[in-house]
Amino acid sequence: MTGPLLPSDPSRLAGYRLLGRLGAGGMGVVYLGRTDDGAPAAVKVIKAEYADDPEFRARFRREVEAARRVSSPWAVPVVGADPEAAEPWLATAFVPGPSLAEAVAECGPLPVRSVRVLAKMLAGALAEVHAAGLVHRDVKPGNVLLAVDGPRLIDFGIARAADDTAITSADMIVGTPGFLAPEQAEARADALGPAGDVFSLGCLLAYAATGRPPFGTGAVDALLYRTVHDDPDLEGLDEQLLVLLRPCLAKDPAERPSAAGLHGLIMEDTPSEPAGWLPPDVVRIVAETSAAMLALPDIEPTVAEPPATAEASPSRRRFLVAGAAGAVLVAGGGAAAVWAALRDDGDGDGKASGAGTGGSREWIVGLQADLSGPAKALGQAQERGARLAVEQFNARKDKPFTLTLKTADDRGDANRAGAVARAFIEDKDVLAVLGPTSDTPARAVLAVYDEALLPLISVSAGASILSTVENRSFLHARPNNLEATASITMLLTVGGTALGAQYAAGPAAGGPSRRPGLLLDRSAGDYAWESVGSVNAVVRNAGLTPYPRVVPAGTDAFRPIVTDMLAAGSDAFVYGGYAPGAAAFARALTAAGFDGPVYTPGAALTTEFLQASDEAGDGWLITATCVDPTGLPAAADFTAAHRKRFGSAPAYFAAEAYDVVNLIADGLRKAGKRPTRAELIKSLRATVYQGVTKAFAFTPDTGSFVAPASGAVFGYRVDGGRFRFLGPASVPSASS
Known part of the structure; x- marks a missing residue:
C-alpha cells in the first residue's frame, strides 16, 4: 500500500515525519506521515506550480474548509492544513484499511x-x-x-x-x-x-x-x-x-x-x-x-532507481517520435538492391534468417480469429482471405522471402484470447498478427500485444476504445463503431440522396426525419450504445428531437415499444443491437404497419437477420465497414481467385483480411531486411496502402484508421430477402 519516498521528497512537513508514499498524481502527492506523538496521518501536498494558479489554490482552500465543516464518525477528520503555504497541504487521520x-x-x-x-x-x-x-x-x-x-x-x-x-x-x-x-x-x-x-x-x-x-x-x-x-x-x-x-x-x-x-x-x-x-x-x-x-521506520530510505539498461524497451515518447517518421519509398535501381538484401535474409545482426531462402527462421503472419465461436462466420472468412493472400505472395517468382500463415482459434472468448496472444508473442518468428474478430477478445488482448510491441491489425472489431487510446502496436483497419454511424446521422438529418444516387430508392431514401426513434438494445452491450448513443448526440446537435428508448437484455417482445415510439411521432428508426433483436424489431414494426425508413449498423449484416426477419426486413438500410467483393469492380480478380481456391464467393471481411495481409507483406518487403516488430509497426503506421477494398492509412500515435476520400463505410439495403450492396456510404473524416 505504501511506496518508498523518492530522493526529491521531503522527510518532514510541518509537524509530520513523512514515512512513504500512499499515492501520487499530476497535481501532487499523498504521503503517510506520523506526528511526534506517533499518530499516523495521510498528508496531501500540492505541487508548487499548481499552487501558483489562484483558481487552483482557491479550490484547495475550499476543500480544506469543506472537510473541516463535516463532523461525523464516518468521515475522515482533518488534523492539520496550510492552504496558504508555498506547497499547500492537508492532513487527515490515516485509516489503515483498503478502499x-x-x-x-x-x-x-x-x-x-x-x-x-x-x-x-x-x-x-x-x-x-x-x-x-x-x-x-x-x-x-x-x-x-x-x-x-x-x-x-x-x-x-x-x-x-x-x-x-x-x-x-x-x-x-x-x-x-x-x-x-x-x-x-x-x-x-x-x-x-x-x-x-x-x-x-x-x-x-x-x-x-x-x-x-x-x-x-x-x-x-x-x-x-x-x-x-x-x-x-x-x-x-x-x-x-x-x-x-x-x-x-x-x-x-x-x-x-x-x-x-x-x-x-x-x-x-x-x-x-x-x-x-x-x-x-x-x-x-x-x-x-x-x-x-x-512496521515502517521513522523515515523510509530513499534510493535512486538505477538507469534503464540498453535492453530495456524504448519509452513511449521515443517510440511515438520514431513512429511519426515517413514511409520508405523504393523505386527504380534502388529496388533491386532491396530485393537482393532480402534474398540474403539478413536480420541486422549478421545471422541468416528466412524460411524458403536458405535461412533458418520463418517469416510468419499470425491470424487470431474466432473460428468456432459466435463470430465464426467472420473468422473463417478472414482466414480464407488471409490464406489466399499468403499463397499468392509465395507463388511470386521474385518473392524475397516465403510467408507462413499461422492461425489460432480464440473462439471469441476473452480468456482464451489472452492465451492465444501470449503464444504468438512468444514465437519470435511471428512478425505481425491479423485479428481478433470481435470486440470482446480484441479488448482483452490490446494491452498484451502493446506490451510486447507485436503489430496487431483488426479488420472487423470496431469498439471505439481500440482506436481512442494511445496504443504502441495496434492498427485499426476500419472506422470504429462511433465513426461508422456518421452516415446514419446524415440519412436522418439530410436524406438518402445526400449519400449518392444509389441511396435514392426504397423507404430509406426519404428526406430528413422530424423525430427519429432510437432503440438501444442492451443485449448488445457497448456496441448498442456506440451505435445509437452517438446518433442521439449528433442529431440533437443538428436540431432534431429524437425519441430514445432502451430495452433490457433478452427482450424479444418489441410490439409495446413500437406502439409507444409511433405514438410519440417517430417517423424513422435506428436500431442498435445484434441480428436476433433486429429481426424481432423488424417484425414488430411490420405488424404495426410501419413502412418508413429503418437504419442499423453492421451487426445485422448476417443470414440470421434475413432468415429471422423474413419479409419484415425488406427496405432496412445497413451501414457496415466491409464491402461485398462480388459487387465491387476493384475486387473482381480477388473474387475470381477466391471462387477458384475455395469453391465459393468470398464472405464479408474476407477481402479486408486479404488486403491487410498484403499490407503486412508490403511493409516487410519495404523494410530492406528482416525488421524487428517495432520497426514493422513504424513502417505500417507510416504507409498508405491501396487494397482492393479501400486505401489503408493510420495515425502514427494511436494506429487509428484514417478514412480515405472515397469512403470506408458501405451501405446495404435488404431487398427481396438478400443484401443489395449500395457502395460507399461514408462521411469522410477531416483528416482524409
Whole structure:
C-alpha cells in the first residue's frame, strides 16, 4: 500500500515525519506521515506550480474548509492544513484499511449485512455533509475506506455549498461517470444538490453488493447515456437491498430519500463489535495494512532507481517520435538492391534468417480469429482471405522471402484470447498478427500485444476504445463503431440522396426525419450504445428531437415499444443491437404497419437477420465497414481467385483480411531486411496502402484508421430477402 519516498521528497512537513508514499498524481502527492506523538496521518501536498494558479489554490482552500465543516464518525477528520503555504497541504487521520474499490476487487462482493451497515454509516456521513450545507459530489468506491470499526468517507476535493454553482456550467460534468446522478451526467447545474449524493450512494452500494457498477463499464459517454436512460443493473440483489436501493436510484431527484431518511431506515444494523460488520477476508487486509504501517521506520530510505539498461524497451515518447517518421519509398535501381538484401535474409545482426531462402527462421503472419465461436462466420472468412493472400505472395517468382500463415482459434472468448496472444508473442518468428474478430477478445488482448510491441491489425472489431487510446502496436483497419454511424446521422438529418444516387430508392431514401426513434438494445452491450448513443448526440446537435428508448437484455417482445415510439411521432428508426433483436424489431414494426425508413449498423449484416426477419426486413438500410467483393469492380480478380481456391464467393471481411495481409507483406518487403516488430509497426503506421477494398492509412500515435476520400463505410439495403450492396456510404473524416 505504501511506496518508498523518492530522493526529491521531503522527510518532514510541518509537524509530520513523512514515512512513504500512499499515492501520487499530476497535481501532487499523498504521503503517510506520523506526528511526534506517533499518530499516523495521510498528508496531501500540492505541487508548487499548481499552487501558483489562484483558481487552483482557491479550490484547495475550499476543500480544506469543506472537510473541516463535516463532523461525523464516518468521515475522515482533518488534523492539520496550510492552504496558504508555498506547497499547500492537508492532513487527515490515516485509516489503515483498503478502499471499497480495492476490497471488492480483491475479495469480491460484500455480504448483505455488510452492505446494509455500509449504507447506514455512509448515509449518516452524508447526512452530516448535507447538514453542513455541502454536497460531496464524488461518492464512489474509491472514496470510501474500510476500517474495523466502520467505513470512512474521504476526499472533499470537489464538494461545494448546496446552492453554489460557481464552477458548474451547462457543459461541465462534475463527478465520476458510473457513480453520478442523471442530473450530473447531463450537467444540469440547476438540479445539482444533496439528492445527487444519494443516487451516487445507491450506485456505490449496488457495486458493493454485486461487484459490478449498476450502469456497466466502458466509454465515458456510454456510462453517461446509460445513467440517464437505462434502468440500473440490480440483478441478483437480495430483496432487502432492493428495497433500499431502488428509491436511491430514481431518475427524478425529488423521488429519492434524503440521506438522513435513509440512515433512519436501517438503524437496526449498527455493528455491535469491532470488525463484526466485515467479512473475514477484508478484515485480514485491514490487519495486514495496519501491521505494515506499524512496521515502517521513522523515515523510509530513499534510493535512486538505477538507469534503464540498453535492453530495456524504448519509452513511449521515443517510440511515438520514431513512429511519426515517413514511409520508405523504393523505386527504380534502388529496388533491386532491396530485393537482393532480402534474398540474403539478413536480420541486422549478421545471422541468416528466412524460411524458403536458405535461412533458418520463418517469416510468419499470425491470424487470431474466432473460428468456432459466435463470430465464426467472420473468422473463417478472414482466414480464407488471409490464406489466399499468403499463397499468392509465395507463388511470386521474385518473392524475397516465403510467408507462413499461422492461425489460432480464440473462439471469441476473452480468456482464451489472452492465451492465444501470449503464444504468438512468444514465437519470435511471428512478425505481425491479423485479428481478433470481435470486440470482446480484441479488448482483452490490446494491452498484451502493446506490451510486447507485436503489430496487431483488426479488420472487423470496431469498439471505439481500440482506436481512442494511445496504443504502441495496434492498427485499426476500419472506422470504429462511433465513426461508422456518421452516415446514419446524415440519412436522418439530410436524406438518402445526400449519400449518392444509389441511396435514392426504397423507404430509406426519404428526406430528413422530424423525430427519429432510437432503440438501444442492451443485449448488445457497448456496441448498442456506440451505435445509437452517438446518433442521439449528433442529431440533437443538428436540431432534431429524437425519441430514445432502451430495452433490457433478452427482450424479444418489441410490439409495446413500437406502439409507444409511433405514438410519440417517430417517423424513422435506428436500431442498435445484434441480428436476433433486429429481426424481432423488424417484425414488430411490420405488424404495426410501419413502412418508413429503418437504419442499423453492421451487426445485422448476417443470414440470421434475413432468415429471422423474413419479409419484415425488406427496405432496412445497413451501414457496415466491409464491402461485398462480388459487387465491387476493384475486387473482381480477388473474387475470381477466391471462387477458384475455395469453391465459393468470398464472405464479408474476407477481402479486408486479404488486403491487410498484403499490407503486412508490403511493409516487410519495404523494410530492406528482416525488421524487428517495432520497426514493422513504424513502417505500417507510416504507409498508405491501396487494397482492393479501400486505401489503408493510420495515425502514427494511436494506429487509428484514417478514412480515405472515397469512403470506408458501405451501405446495404435488404431487398427481396438478400443484401443489395449500395457502395460507399461514408462521411469522410477531416483528416482524409
